[in-house]
Amino acid sequence: QKEVEQDPGPLSVPEGAIVSLNCTYSNSAFQYFMWYRQYSRKGPELLMYTYSSGNKEDGRFTAQVDKSSKYISLFIRDSQPSDSATYLCAMSADGDNYGQNFVFGPGTRLSVLP
Amino acid sequence: DAEITQSPRHKITETGRQVTLACHQTWNHNNMFWYRQDLGHGLRLIHYSYGVQDTNKGEVSDGYSVSRSNTEDLPLTLESAASSQTSVYFCASSEPGWTSTDTQYFGPGTRLTVL
Numbered sequence: 001q002k003e004v005e006q007d008p009g010p011l012s013v014p015e016g017a018i019v020s021l022n023c024t025y026s027n028s029a030f031q032y033f034m035w036y037r038q039y040s041r042k043g044p045e046l047l048m049y050t051y052s053s054g055n056k057e058d059g060r061f062t063a064q065v066d067k068s069s070k071y072i073s074l075f076i077r078d079s080q081p082s083d084s085a086t087y088l089c090a091m092s093a094d095g096d097n098y099g100q101n102f103v104f105g106p107g108t109r110l111s112v113l114p
Numbered sequence: 115d116a117e118i119t120q121s122p123r124h125k126i127t128e129t130g131r132q133v134t135l136a137c138h139q140t141w142n143h144n145n146m147f148w149y150r151q152d153l154g155h156g157l158r159l160i161h162y163s164y165g166v167q168d169t170n171k172g173e174v175s176d177g178y179s180v181s182r183s184n185t186e187d188l189p190l191t192l193e194s195a196a197s198s199q200t201s202v203y204f205c206a207s208s209e210p211g212w213t214s215t216d217t218q219y220f221g222p223g224t225r226l227t228v229l
Contacts, residue, residue: 006156008154034217041223042223043118043204043206043223044157044204044220046217049217088157102157102159104156104157104158105156106153106156
């Protein structure tokens with residue numbers, strides 16, 4: 001079993017739909033949870049990060065962490081064609097914020113159709 | 115504006131050749147990282163550095179080396195390229211601190227094909 005699992009997609013939705021992207025993980029030591037967006041042939045860029053459990057909202061994006069289920073989600077409201085990209089989740093254990101122990105999911109490819 | 119660049123963007127080489135991928139950042143970050151990205155595997159850490167003269171092995175370091183002679187650059191060398199090293203390589207830099215939005219900033223990637 002991989003440490004971080006993510007449905008690879010592709011996921012196709014119509015413009016304006018609510019999108020739910022998910023990751024599951026096995027390491028209960030993870031405390032920091034991140035979502036990256038990666039456009040085709042570009043490097044990943046950080047969208048959001050959360051610490052421990054709970055929700056965090058930033059505009060049309062909401063990150064949700066359920067540590068009891070080892071499950072994190074990214075919701076995109078009113079999805080736009082410009083949201084079409086691959087979304088990577090990443091996780092890190094408490095006390096490690098230097099990046100050397102980030103564990104990345106394989107990414108979910110999202111297409112938002114006009 | 116500060117940025118992180120990689121060169122070349124595309125490289126085709128032959129098995130057994132030595133290859134060096136360049137990474138240059140103008141963020142003045144101490145931490146720099148090299149990852150490879152393969153379908154189904156996500157990003158996997160190859161090497162990382164916390165500052166000048168500091169280098170450390172990551173999860174998939176076999177067959178790769180790095181050196182850090184200044185803050186701005188962390189070149190990645192494939193000593194003897196193998197077909198299994200065909201991948202997309204990303205460089206990243208960061209400063210520590212979860213109290214800010216500063217986290218890893220990624221370069222645009224180098225697509226390497228080993229024939």
